Amino acid sequence: MVQGQPNLWAKSYINDGYLMLPDLITQEECDDLKAEMLKIFRGDYPCEAIPPMPETVSETEVLDRIMCVGEPHVFSPLVRRYIEHPKICEVLQTIVGAHIPFWDGGVKCMQSMMLSKVPGHTGNPWHQDEHPIPTRDRSLLGAWITLDDSTIENGCLWVLPNSHRSGVIYDRVPHDKRHEFDSCHEAVGFDDTDEIPIEMPAGSVLFFNGYLLHRSKKNRSDTFRRILVSHYCSTASWLGWKGQRNYRGITTVAGEDPYIEEGHVTPNVWARWE
Ligand SMILES: O=C(O)CCC(=O)C(=O)O
Incomplete structure (x- = not known):
């Protein structure tokens, strides 16, 4: 674990493919985000993808009905604040493109997601x-903020150290492990015996490289494992994503946007129900 030493952040991130920093988010901030998550998952914001539920429904029932909400920053000013959180941006400006010669420190966010992971919810293969x-x-990075203590029992992230180094992308296929994982396809073709769990206290942030193989397992505890994860890359990278030559549903969080003349689009909010 590297803390308070920006010169070591980049070295550690480049070498290991991930960097875990505790205490970037205060307990109070975690509580604010958890309260906001409840509103979002209950459907308090007008949004076609998330039909409203009555206010009388319990927190567990609200969080149980949806596994993941995509792009909540589009309608939630509070979530939007966290994709631009000053402490997170300080780290991003140091590590996102640290491997790229002449990188100017520019960083953009192209996605946010909130996962509820109540007891019994499956993981992600x-x-x-x-x-x-x-x-x-190769500048894609996930900044994974855990709002609860994230443990092996409640379905923390697992990573395969060094798997980011080769630059190889492993293809994804349907799997038959629905008792453990959700319906997303699973990457195959590598040896995963060296995987390690990343247990994290609430308020910690895991920064991980887009080439790093990672997964999470089923929540077998009686506690929630709520998270907000946002994805970033260098501002200079074109984003050939969602059928676009250079996807423009982005928020610049550090530096200048060299493609500003291409304008912006508003990301589509979505929800994954299983
Ligand atoms: O939080 C999880 O269980 C999975 C998150 C993940 O895989 C990601 O953010 O890329």
């Missing part, structure tokens, strides 16, 4: 985030 979201310079 092996994958690399650059598989669906390819950058041109």
Whole structure:
């Protein structure tokens, strides 16, 4: 674990493919985000993808009905604040493109997601985030904020150390492990015996590279494992994503946007129900 030493953040991130920093988010901030998550999942914001539920429904019932909400920052000013959180941006400006010669420190966010992971919810099988979201310079990074203590029992992230190094993308296929993982396809073709769990206290942030193989397992505890994860890359990278030559549903969080003349689009909010 590296803390308070920006010169070591980049070294550690490049070498290991991930960097875990505790205490970036205060307990109070975690509580604010958890309260906002409840509103979002209950359907308090007018949004076609998330039909409203009555206010009388319990927190567990609200969080149980949806596994993941995509792009909540579009309608939630509070979530929007966290994709631009000053402490997170300080780290991003140091590590996102640290491997790229002459990188100017520019960082853009192209996606946010909130996962509820109540007891009994399944995990997410092996994958690399650059598989669906390819950058041109291997700069994709996930910033995974845990709002609860994230443990092996409640379904923390597992990573395969060094798997980001080769630059190889492993293809994803349907799997038959629905007792453990959700319906997303699973990356295959590598040896996963060296995987390690990343247990994290609430308020910690895991920064991980888009080529790093990672997964999470089923929540077998009686506690929630709520998270907000946002994905970023260098501002200079075109984003050939969602059928676009250079996807423009982005928020610049550090530096200048060299493609500003291409304008912006508003990301579509979505929800994954199983
Ligand atoms: O939080 C999880 O269980 C999975 C998150 C993930 O795989 C990701 O953010 O890429």
